[in-house]
Amino acid sequence: MRVEHADDTSHQQEMKATFATELGMPMFNNEPVAIILFNMITKFCNGSASHFPVKKVLLLLWKTILVSMGSLKELHQTKNEMRRAAGLPEWPEDNVEVCRNIRASTPPAAGMEFMDGRRSRQARQDAFDPFSDADEEEEVANSEDQSPGTPRPGSPVAEPVETPVIKVNKALPWRSKVREKDLEQFLAQTRQKFVGLKVHNDLNSLAGLPNPIHEGVKVLKEHIYVSLSEVQIKQEEEVTKNPLSQSDIAETAAEALYRSMLPNLPQYMISLLKLLLAAAPACKPKTDSINILADVLPEEMPTTVLDSMKLAIDVNRHKEIIVKAISGLFLLLLKWFKLNHIYQFEFMSQHLVFANCIPLVIKFFNQTILAYVQTKNSISVLDFPECVLSEEEELSAETLETGDSQTCCWRNMFSCINLLRILNKLTKWKHSRTMMLIIFKSAPILKRALKVKHAMMQVYVLKLIKLQTKYLGRQWRKSNMKTMSAIYCKVRHRLTDDWAFGNDMDARPWDFQAEEYALRSCVDRFNNRRYVNDGYDPDFKPVDNNLQSILGEEVQLTMEFKMNYEKWLEREVHGTQIDWDLLLRH
Ligand SMILES: *[C@@H]1O[C@H](CO)[C@@H](O)[C@H](O)[C@H]1NC(C)=O
Numbered sequence: 001m002r003v004e005h006a007d008d009t010s011h012q013q014e015m016k017a018t019f020a021t022e023l024g025m026p027m028f029n030n031e032p033v034a035i036i037l038f039n040m041i042t043k044f045c046n047g048s049a050s051h052f053p054v055k056k057v058l059l060l061l062w063k064t065i066l067v068s069m070g071s072l073k074e075l076h077q078t079k080n081e082m083r084r085a086a087g088l089p090e091w092p093e094d095n096v097e098v099c100r101n102i103r104a105s106t107p108p109a110a111g112m113e114f115m116d117g118r119r120s121r122q123a124r125q126d127a128f129d130p131f132s133d134a135d136e137e138e139e140v141a142n143s144e145d146q147s148p149g150t151p152r153p154g155s156p157v158a159e160p161v162e163t164p165v166i167k168v169n170k171a172l173p174w175r176s177k178v179r180e181k182d183l184e185q186f187l188a189q190t191r192q193k194f195v196g197l198k199v200h201n202d203l204n205s206l207a208g209l210p211n212p213i214h215e216g217v218k219v220l221k222e223h224i225y226v227s228l229s230e231v232q233i234k235q236e237e238e239v240t241k242n243p244l245s246q247s248d249i250a251e252t253a254a255e256a257l258y259r260s261m262l263p264n265l266p267q268y269m270i271s272l273l274k275l276l277l278a279a280a281p282a283c284k285p286k287t288d289s290i291n292i293l294a295d296v297l298p299e300e301m302p303t304t305v306l307d308s309m310k311l312a313i314d315v316n317r318h319k320e321i322i323v324k325a326i327s328g329l330f331l332l333l334l335k336w337f338k339l340n341h342i343y344q345f346e347f348m349s350q351h352l353v354f355a356n357c358i359p360l361v362i363k364f365f366n367q368t369i370l371a372y373v374q375t376k377n378s379i380s381v382l383d384f385p386e387c388v389l390s391e392e393e394e395l396s397a398e399t400l401e402t403g404d405s406q407t408c409c410w411r412n413m414f415s416c417i418n419l420l421r422i423l424n425k426l427t428k429w430k431h432s433r434t435m436m437l438i439i440f441k442s443a444p445i446l447k448r449a450l451k452v453k454h455a456m457m458q459v460y461v462l463k464l465i466k467l468q469t470k471y472l473g474r475q476w477r478k479s480n481m482k483t484m485s486a487i488y489c490k491v492r493h494r495l496t497d498d499w500a501f502g503n504d505m506d507a508r509p510w511d512f513q514a515e516e517y518a519l520r521s522c523v524d525r526f527n528n529r530r531y532v533n534d535g536y537d538p539d540f541k542p543v544d545n546n547l548q549s550i551l552g553e554e555v556q557l558t559m560e561f562k563m564n565y566e567k568w569l570e571r572e573v574h575g576t577q578i579d580w581d582l583l584l585r586h
Pocket residue numbers: 362363366440441
C-alpha cells in the first residue's frame with residue numbers, strides 16, 4: 001500500500017488512494033478503524049479486556065494511520081502545499097535528507113573533553129564505526145567532513161576508509177532561521193540603545209542606527225522564516241476578536257482524525273504511555289502494572305534450554321515492537337496535527353506532558369543505549385520470508401547465541417530516534433518543559449546517547465542538549481567543549497539565540513503552571529469554538545424548548561436561592577394561580 005511502484009497503472013493508484021480515504025472514514029458504530037483500535041487499547045489498559053493481543057493492535061493502529069494520513073515524506077510535501085496556499089515560500093529542507101549528509105561524530109570523552117588535535121590511526125578507523133566506544137579519541141572541527149565511508153541509513157557499518165585531509169570550513173548542514181519576533185526584539189533593543197525610542201510595528205526603519213546594525217538587520221531579514229503555526233495562531237487571534245467571522249476548516253484526514261479522537265484523547269495518551277512504560281527495557285515489572293506479555297507467553301513454561309532461549313528472545317522482541325509502534329505513532333500524530341493546526345498539536349502535547357511523557361523518555365534513555373541499538377532479538381531462520389523460502393535449518397542453542405555484535409538493530413534505532421524527536425517536539429520554545437529536562441538531569445543521559453554513532457540520532461540528541469546549555473552554566477560548557485562544538489556544527493543556528501554564551505540563571509520552574517495555563521486557555525478556546533458548539537457562539541445557539549430535555553436538565557442552584565427559596569415558593573408558586581390545562585395545551 002505504501003510503496004509506490006513505477007509500473008502502477010493509474011487504476012491501481014486510484015484504488016490505493018480510495019483505500020486510504022476509506023480507511024479514515026467512519027465504519028462500525030460510526031467510528032473509523034483508528035478509533036476502534038484506540039478504544040481497544042484503553043480497554044486493555046484499564047483491565048477490562050486484558051486478552052487483547054496488544055502488540056498487534058498497536059501495530060495495526062500505527063499502520064492504519066500511516067496509510068490513511070501518509071508518511072512523514074508525504075507530510076513534507078503537504079507542508080509545502082499548505083505553505084504555498086498561505087502565501088509563504090516553500091521550505092525545501094527535509095530533515096531526513098539533511099541528516100543523510102551529516103557525518104556522525106565520534107563519541108565525546110566520558111569526563112573532560114579536550115580540544116587537542118591528536119588523532120591516531122585507530123581513532124580515524126573508529127570514526128567509521130557507529131558503535132565505537134573509544135573514549136580517548138579526538139575530533140577537531142572536522143565533524144562535517146564527508147567521505148565515501150560516511151555511514152548512511154541502510155548501511156550502518158561502513159568499511160573503514162582512510163580519511164582524506166581534514167576540512168575545517170565546511171558549510172553548515174541546516175539553513176539558519178530567524179523568527180519575525182527575533183528581528184522585532186533585536187530592533188527594539190538596538191533602537192533603545194542608539195536612539196532611545198520605541199517604534200511599534202516597524203521592521204524597516206533604521207533611522208539613527210549605525211551601519212553595522214544595518215548589516216545585521218539585512219542578514220536577519222535574509223533568514224526570516226515564518227512558520228505555518230505562526231500564521232494559524234494569528235488567524236485564531238483574529239477569529240477571537242471577531243467571533244462572527246468563521247474561517248473555513250479544510251476537511252483533511254488529520255482534521256477528521258482529530259475530531260474523532262478529541263473526546264477521549266487524554267485517555268488515549270495515558271494508555272499509550274502506560275504501555276510504553278511497561279515495554280521499556282529498564283522498567284522493572286510492578287505487580288500492578290499491565291501485563292503486555294499475555295499474547296507471547298505460552299500456557300506451559302518451556303522445559304528445554306532451546307525453548308527458554310527462544311521464548312526470551314521472543315519476549316524482548318515483543319517489547320521492542322511495542323516501543324517501535326508507540327513511538328512511531330506518537331511522532332506521526334504530533335507531526336500531522338502540527339501541520340493541520342498548531343493547537344491540535346498543542347492539545348496532544350499537553351496531554352502527553354501531563355501524563356509524564358518527558359521523564360518517561362528520559363528514563364528510557366537512562367540505560368545502556370548503545371547496547372539497546374545493538375540487541376539482536378530475532379531468530380533469522382524463523383523470520384519471514386526466510387522460514388518459508390530457505391532450507392530448513394536446525395535450530396540449536398549455539399546458533400541462537402552467536403550473534404554479530406556489530407550489527408545494528410534498526411528497530412530499536414528507529415524507536416530511539418522517534419522518542420528523541422518527540423521530546424524535541426514537546427520542549428521546543430517551551431521554557432517550562434525545557435526546565436523539566438534539567439530537573440530530571442537529562443544532560444549526562446543524553447551525552448551518553450551520543451556514543452551511538454548515527455548522524456540522525458546525534459542531531460536530535462544535540463538539539464536537546466542545546467536547549468539546556470544556557471542553564472547548565474559556564475563550568476559545564478567549559479568541560480563539554482566537544483559537545484558544544486558538535487552542536488555548533490550539526491544543529492540549526494537561530495541567529496539571535498545566545499545558546500552558547502548566554503547565562504540564564506533565572507531558571508524559573510515555578511512559572512511552569514502559568515505558561516501551561518496560558519497555552520491551555522488558547523487550546524480550550526480553539527477546541528470549544530471548533531468542536532464543542534458546532535462552531536457557533538453559545539449565545540447564538542437555538543433555544544431548547546423541548547419539554548423532555550428541559551425537564552431532564554440539571555440546574556445548579558445558587559446559595560442565595562437556597563437561603564431564600566421559601567419566599568420564592570410563596571410568591572411564584574403558592575401565590576399564583578396556574579391554569580395547568582392551558583399550560584399543557586401549549
Ligand atoms: C538513571 O539511572 C541511575 C542508575 O541506574 C539512577 O541512579 C538515576 O536516578 C537514573 N536517572 C533517571 C533520571 O531516571
